[in-house]
Amino acid sequence: MNGDNNNGDDLPPCRVLFRSKEGIEVFSIQSNRDRESSNNADAAKKNGRNFLLKGETTFQAFLPDGSAALVHRPNKGIFKVDLSGGDDDDDDDDDNKVSSNDNEKNNTPFFENTSRVQIIDVSPKGNFLLTWERAAANSDETENNLKIWNTSTGECVTGFRKKSINRSSWPYVQWTHDEKFAFLLTTNEIRIYNGSFSELAETRFIDKIRIPGIDSMSLPSCAASADGGVAVMGKILFAAFIAKDKNKPSRASLYEYPPATVVSPSSPTPYPSIASKSLFQAEEMTVHWSPRGDVALIALQSSVDNTGESYYGSSSLYLMSQQTDAIAVPLPQDGPILDVAWMPNAERPPCFAVAAGRMPSMASLHNGRDGKATFLFGNRHQNTVSWAPHGRFVNLAGFGNLAGGMTFWDKNKGKQIPPANPIVASCTVGYGWSPDSRLFVVSTTSPRMNVSNGVHVYRYNGDKVNTVPWNNDNYLPDRLLQATFIPAKPDIVYPDRPQSPTLKDLGTGPDAAATSSGIAAAPKPTGRYIPPSQRARAGRGGNSLADRIKAEKDGKMLGAQKVTNNNSAIKRGVVGQAGKVVVGLAPPEQKEGKSKSALRREKLQQKKREEEAQKELEAKIAAEQKDPVDPVKRAKKINKILRQVDELKQKDPSELNEDQIKKIASEQELREELSKLKL
Template sequence: MSDDEAVDAVHRLPHEMYERLGSVTGGGLRFNIVSDAHKNTSSSSSGGDDINPVVETSVQPRANQISSSTTNSSEEYQCIEYTRDGSLFASIVTSSSSAMCENDEDESGGQTTSKTNKTSKTNVVLFDGETNAEVTKISEQFVQGASCVAFSNTGKFLSIYRKGANHAGGTKEKNLSVWEIPSKENDEPKKVFECFQKTFVKQEWPYLQFSKDDKVCARCVTNEIQFYDAEKFEEEKEEEETSSLARYRIPGVALARLSMSETKPTVGVFVPESKGIPGSVRIYEVPDVKKEKGVSEPNAVARKSFFRISEVDLKWSPDGSALLVCGYCEVDASNKNYYGESSLHFLKADGSLDCKVDLSKEGPVHDAQWSPTSENFAVCYGFMPAKCTIFDAKKCVATYELGAGPHNTIRWNPFGRFIMLAGFGNLPGDVKFYHRLFDGKFKLMGSCRAACSVTAEWSPCGRRLLTSTVAPRLNVDNGFKIWRYNGELLAHVEREKLYEAAWRPRKEGAYPSLGISKNSKRVEGGSASGSVNAIPEKPAAFVPPHLRNKSGGSSTSGMGSRSNSGGNFSLATVSAEEARAGKVKAAVDNIAKKQQQSQQKRVIPGAEPVVNETAAQKKNRKKAEARRAKKLAEEMEAKNKV
């Protein structure tokens, strides 16, 4: 596929993104259209015979922007939450207004004094994703103090959490509510459910989880999990027995995550370690909320127990067939890591397989991400330079190594064709792009450096990457960059104060799954020959004369490069063998060899080795020996008759 064909494929639905700006930059929300074109220009050096592709990308503001200030009031947008198809978005809007009022005359001077009264109110406003027009709002008497919002999977319900709820004196204010979004115009949202949420952790939000079709809603409370029929929501009564709900009694449950399976949804549960009893992650089937009511103690479909894990991150595959468990402990028993230790476990939803993911390098697990196809998952792990390995989701076996480097972040594109490795946070921001081939191999497409980046997100078409530097994580050099799938810089926009930047979601199937263009070139350092957005090369860092022409002393080679060539600027050196990508053949052979050696007790020349057998293996062996003996006896009897 050529670049022009790729542009035509996504031209029917342009890329859109939004920004949430600070008051210094004008405040409010800014919506942009990202348009790109691929043009062929002739090279003057060869008389116009050579054709060079040139990428031109522009970021233009959309019409119908949302302003943040009026004559007597100013509005602050705390967050933006889109539905999955991008047709609607919600924002928490805090309006501050000031009014001048005159007091009575002063007795001494006879002059009047004026006073400014400031008032603020909070509303949750819903906007149309296409026109940015206000659709409806939820008044402040219901959402005063709102801090987080979240849409359900189909966009039918909106969850709102309000902070600052006071439950002193035995009264518990219901600060978590669910609103049904009207399907018709001029209709107002309807509150269908509310309850009290005592604690709030951003990583565990939303606390009310919906199934993929929005028919079931699950909530994790003390020692149990409650399941609601989303079509018949009822208010939770704290002091009365809620016999109309389906409730799973699970003592000590701390976290629950609902899978997105379309056929048979399941829920993953974490129970921490307590009084010498190991912690465990369990998988339960979701009950039929229309038939099953009351409290029950279900049987786990799958279960994995472990010690020295205090917190977990449960990551379901997109189709709900498997679960990755990232476990963390604050104390490292080996005293090798100041920040504790981590591990990764794998469980099948049907209970057919549960194991610890075999990682070939010692160190923490930095990131683990599922492919959108649910066929593979990628893990970034180990002490720096960290390794990245692709695993097969059917058997949890390593299939491909992407090499080692200063990386701690993994991002798949929406179609699972491309994968990005990056090093953000305390790492310099080196980014690598790989293309997944049909035979399971991964080909390096290019690399770049997105310095000081905080977030990274693929576009809905899967061919653009958005990296941003936002506040309050970093209060300087705010802005965002848009990269091509091969590491070529397409656009760089700087802002005085930027709080958020992200793509507008699109409906599934809106964009086709496109691979690499025919005339695509490998890019190193974020610039390509002929690109109008090429990064100018910075002067190389000064190297003392006595260090020149030595290993690691050159400013353009080695791990200590400060130039804009996209090299790995990290104190952790990477050998050529570690950085090389390839299939995991040697690792598989070594694991099989170790297992074979561990099974054998001793080897006597001329005798069969003694092998450790499980009860099932021993039973099967005895059955096979009995069958052979019976067959031999029948043959001997037949010979005697003859």
């Protein structure tokens, strides 16, 4: 039985917008497998291409309701492309062509004098567009270049002067979820305006918040709510990042407006924060708001890692809310935070997923209230977390500088959805879920990748949709700029449907039994002798490429598993113990629950292993003394092996066999031996 037919037959297909060097196109694609092949095949047979807007473009943004796309064309301006009409799957009669084609014919942008705009942002309800353009060299010092536009009329509502911008601080104007107020970020303060900017003939702020040194701010796109989902009336939450100065460290803080205690803007008393976290090395803040808008997940990034473990700096993650102060999120693996994303369904208990650590990184699921890990997805080459809109499915992938491997998971079941074949979407630049949570699109686009441009679609279980209503040959070699699912219209409500067929039916691969149980199968590790001084470190793996490759080869990495009080990861002190484990330090030994006799036996066994190791070492030394080695010949042989090691390190690690991996792992030992020869 195909569960995709359940509550999904009467719903319209999802739509994908393509932005290429030729113009804007829209395609419809079926997510129902019984209908997708025939419908998509019929659409693909069409030879012509129906452009909603022709010509070269630079960037675009959707209105939240999916009714239009705001597209910038160089040397012309910003056009409003109406998406409420047909697409290439409709009939070719004129009634299905949208009104934006009229703008294309007369070359008139919807927003006047916007040809020099470089960056845009759309308000939460889509009523306003924020733009910034670099001020002209001969422009008046009072000329506004940060402008707010009405998206319905194309009229410029108001503007401000902003000589330059910092991308990490954008957008400089942010609206509350209901667009009742607008917050403008200025030097050392935030100015608050009426959200429509229309009550006064001359735009003036109605209040201001003094925060010295403020560098960026963030407002949630939905109303702040309590645990029961009830909106906190009259309170506006926002987060701010205060850059460090000579005497004070950087600080990320959570505020509410209006504050609990009245503070005059001219008062020397600092504006009171709800929660705050100070870090000397932090240089940038990224805020991820929970779907209820009541909890801020704050990632702090610095360009310098004082531990010396990473060339790319260090990062840390904190939860802030009205109920608690800043909580450090305990991660199951040390290393950089690669991606963070909240489960988007506000009707379910809040949780979020994190991909963190050196490759192969660990992805984990965390409780949205205390930050503790509840599930480990396992070690893989992954740096991207992408939730389906309903929050049931999540895609964990390795995009960007990784090979493009993807795994799909059912969060409700806590299990990986077994694909029919291994999933690799190589050279992926853009990606995203369809509004009905059934399809996942990946694209290879220019200018990031100037070869193999095209768009591919996968179902939520990893099956590739082979018949699509577009021809990827049209975008070769470097013609495609962007491919994105269009947001669903407000009158379209896609149901939250479970997977179908069942996991058992989908499990056709050799690892199906292991993945369906939620525990990834791993061979019993066997390896070389490890000295006692290195055994505590060996369980976590070394930092070198050879150590990490060997860990993968030997199956020493963690697979998918739930995190419980008795979990082995908990016992190692790695996961779920906020405030007890310091990132970067070795976890403490956990000996609770063992009797004295058991501890005594362990101590005797450890002593016996050390004695055996010492005897082994002495025997090796005696053998070397009995049969002395010619230093010159030995040095020549070592240099030859080191040259081979250098050549192997230039290759793709996945192509190396076991002997080659062992040869790389022996590099340090060989270099030490070579130095002892003193030639």
